[in-house]
Amino acid sequence: MLNKRILMKGNEAIAEAAVNAQCRFYAGYPITPQNEIPEYLSKRLPEVGGVFIQAESEIAAINMVYGAAAAGVRSMTSSSSPGISLKQEGISFLAGAELPAVIVNMQRGGPGLGNISASQSDYFQSVKGGGHGDYRLLVYAPYNVQEMWDLTFSAFDRADMYRNPVLILADAILGQTMEPFYPTPYVKPDLPPKDWALSGCRNRAPNIIKTLYMGEGELEGQNNVLLAKYDRMKTSEVRYEAIDVQDARIIVVAFGSAARIALSAIKTHRKEGLKVGLFRPVTLFPFPEKELNSLANEDVKLLTVELNTGQMVEDVRLAVNGKTDVLFYGRAGGAIIRPTDVYDVIKKISL
Numbered sequence: 001m002l003n004k005r006i007l008m009k010g011n012e013a014i015a016e017a018a019v020n021a022q023c024r025f026y027a028g029y030p031i032t033p034q035n036e037i038p039e040y041l042s043k044r045l046p047e048v049g050g051v052f053i054q055a056e057s058e059i060a061a062i063n064m065v066y067g068a069a070a071a072g073v074r075s076m077t078s079s080s081s082p083g084i085s086l087k088q089e090g091i092s093f094l095a096g097a098e099l100p101a102v103i104v105n106m107q108r109g110g111p112g113l114g115n116i117s118a119s120q121s122d123y124f125q126s127v128k129g130g131g132h133g134d135y136r137l138l139v140y141a142p143y144n145v146q147e148m149w150d151l152t153f154s155a156f157d158r159a160d161m162y163r164n165p166v167l168i169l170a171d172a173i174l175g176q177t178m179e180p181f182y183p184t185p186y187v188k189p190d191l192p193p194k195d196w197a198l199s200g201c202r203n204r205a206p207n208i209i210k211t212l213y214m215g216e217g218e219l220e221g222q223n224n225v226l227l228a229k230y231d232r233m234k235t236s237e238v239r240y241e242a243i244d245v246q247d248a249r250i251i252v253v254a255f256g257s258a259a260r261i262a263l264s265a266i267k268t269h270r271k272e273g274l275k276v277g278l279f280r281p282v283t284l285f286p287f288p289e290k291e292l293n294s295l296a297n298e299d300v301k302l303l304t305v306e307l308n309t310g311q312m313v314e315d316v317r318l319a320v321n322g323k324t325d326v327l328f329y330g331r332a333g334g335a336i337i338r339p340t341d342v343y344d345v346i347k348k349i350s351l
Helices: 010-020 036-047 058-070 081-096 123-127 145-162 172-176 218-236 256-271 289-293 312-320 339-350
Strands: 006-009 025-028 051-054 075-079 101-107 138-140 165-171 178-181 240-243 250-253 276-281 283-285 301-306 326-330
Touching: 006 010, 010 036, 010 101, 010 145, 010 172, 025 036, 025 058, 036 051, 051 058, 058 075, 058 081, 058 101, 075 081, 081 101, 081 123, 081 165, 081 218, 101 145, 101 172, 123 165, 123 283, 138 145, 145 165, 145 178, 145 218, 165 172, 165 256, 172 256, 240 289, 250 256, 250 312, 250 339, 256 276, 256 301, 256 339, 289 312, 301 312, 301 339, 312 326, 326 339
Parallel strands: 025 051, 025 075, 075 101, 101 165, 138 165, 250 276, 250 301, 301 326
Antiparallel strands: 006 178, 138 283, 240 276
16 A cells, blocks of 8 residues: 555545544534535445444534543544634534544634635634633644645644644635545554543443533643643644745745645746745644744744734744744635745735
């Protein structure tokens, strides 16, 4: 399998990767542009002894995932922007109860119902915590179908490792893109036992999973436990890709499909002799702030490119901490940036 590429849509690759990663419960609700995920899993999960449920709503789906995760089953849901908004309370509960689950957001244009075109406008919702309370999600931003496969494996493993929900944040372009990739085999790492799961007492004290802490100082203590977990993520889970940045005078910072678009413009400029590079965060939380800061100086300009009106650019500016200029180019509402657009913006900056 390692030497044989197959052709799949991004949505289908995520779904099949989830099955390979031993996901055995899925609950979701149809919404464009992620519908191929539940469609695919409705057939595949029963074939491997798993459970697929088309819930009556997004709210019902995320709470079904809560229940399955509490029983120790690898569980998953998926949706698109307004559907993820409806799941936010349940996502906060999953994080508060320290339950592992994988959530896929195939973003579309917003706010509101918006449209069904590609967008990256859910960055704030994903990395700043869309629900209530002090919590974080580990957030992956895949770049192509290969990463949608590989990062799905990582998502399930890290969810179990940290007992925390993990979000895969992609968009309509990647979900609907069909391209060849290598279906690398899943190898489950050595993970902590799920001795916390609600699996029946079996001659032991009962496990209790909750998010309500009413004792004096009890909730603060639990929040500190969560904070320590997120700090461990910042130390161990940062992922990024840097292309031609060592000699670059302009570094484009972009994630997901925007990075693919920008890279095409960067390659053209490189051929023409302009020193341009790409810095691509793969984890949006934890954000690779130290790595980006190390590239910033007064001789380098940063250009953040996003399919929104400017969201990740705020974290780029925080990471750089005033060491250099951070510029922004984006289009919102499902409008797609072309490589020639990014090329022209880079050209103006270089003059």
